[in-house]
Amino acid sequence: MGTAAAVRESFQTENLSIFYGTYEAVKGISLPFAQKTVTALIGPSGCGKSTFLRSLNRMNDDISGSTTKGSIWIDGVDINAQGTDVIKLRQKIGMVWQKPNPFYKSIYENIAFGPKYHGVKGKAALDEIVESSLRRAALWDEVKDRLKDSALALSGGQQQRLCIARALSVNPQILLLDEPASALDPVSTGKVEELIKELKEDLRIVIVTHNMQQAARISDYTAYFYLGSLVEYDKTEKVFSNPENQMTQEYIMGRFG
């Protein structure tokens, strides 16, 4: 274990297992997430990749009957340890879901929501956060004249970028994306993918996707999950061009899954 500690990334999981009751949905997975990279989690439905992703900011806490074993290390701290301030933790780790889910509020209020709870006061400071978050999500130019409008009036693609901007508003170091483009049309998907590539300059991104081309296009590392186990993990080019495992190859080629 000494060597594992030596190569420890500042964000990684170690023997992470997640149970729903007695069912082991995620089986002892150790994965590193390097700085300025996008890691794609792929695998057939029900393979545990979403459960794994959700555990990274303790979203599974609220699911009754779920228990977690193993560690998730962030900057030398195990977030599964007792006494972790989940509120602070979630500020560090943003999350975006499959379906765009803006709050039923104005565009401005959607972005200002998080910062307000983390002690940002004053209109000027909030204005700045709203603008910079929307700019980072490549949405500013489209909405700058209607910040007071309902966020639900935006198109699906815009709503999803708004949700990304909302996640960015609390300045996270890590962004978790759960199939962020699967409910969007091709043009919007392209925009979101473009955005992910830009965002990885500042933060680590972990993305769950069912779209193999998407994983190949945007990720640096790919992890293939099957039945709760990690089958293969490597650089994305390697996984897609010359996978070590037969199962991985068949899944990527679309022959099963």
Place this chain on the structure above:
Amino acid sequence: MRGKTNTKKIEKHHIEDMVGRIYMSLCVLLLIVIIVSMVYFVASKGIANFISGEVKLTDFLFGTKWAPEADTPSYGALPFISGSFLVTLLAALIASPLSICAALFMTEIVPGWGKKLLQPVIELLSGIPSVVYGFVGLSVIVPFLRDTFPGQGIGVAAGALVLSVMILPTITSVAADALASLPQNLKESSFALGATRWQTISRVILPTTMPAIMTGVVLGMARAFGEALAVQMVIGNAPFVPRSLFESASTLTSVITLSMGNTTMGSTINNALWSMALVLMLMTFVFVLLVRMLERRNKI
């Protein structure tokens, strides 16, 4: 080919379709006839006094004296109208916060056994006959009020308390349904931004579901406004505009149920009671309209 079969014979499934259509149209027609004739009946009876000039509309609506059997009879219905509104509003004020909290508790705090245990209990509450509510009110709430506050215990306060328990299930079920139908990850988005459970409930969940919750409140008020028996048992039935919450008063429904049997069809007093029924019906329409409006707002 197609045209040929059509001219030759009508196929079986077309006949079935037609029979079904006729049957349903007849049912709907019957329903419409019943509703329209009821509205017409109540309305024609209700305005009879005003048309014949025996009672002036303003005297009825704003008159504070109800003395149909006096030498110079007067038919002021304000005591009952104000009594109805007062108990309804008070009941809604008491029941709404409790119901909303109960719904939040069921759906957000303990979703597991909250749904399994509390939901049936709440639904059971709405199935209890109103005479039981009235009886419990008479033997528990009235003595309590009598011992705690000045007065006889019967009155607006007792009526409002009984009603608030009665409309609790209505508001709670509607609110719980609204909360449960909230997209799951809307809540999670708030948590993911580092909001606490309380912040999430007060700033995301409640504002989002408020129109739907208000629908429940209005439905509850409609029920309270129309409830007769339980209120009649605890309110005292004195025909005065209530000046205190602990004095005997009346509502539109209570005076109708109490007096209707003792009047003859077509008499002025009988028609005055119909006028009150008309007021009740119009208020129900208002409540229905309110619910409609709230539902439309909810869709945005």
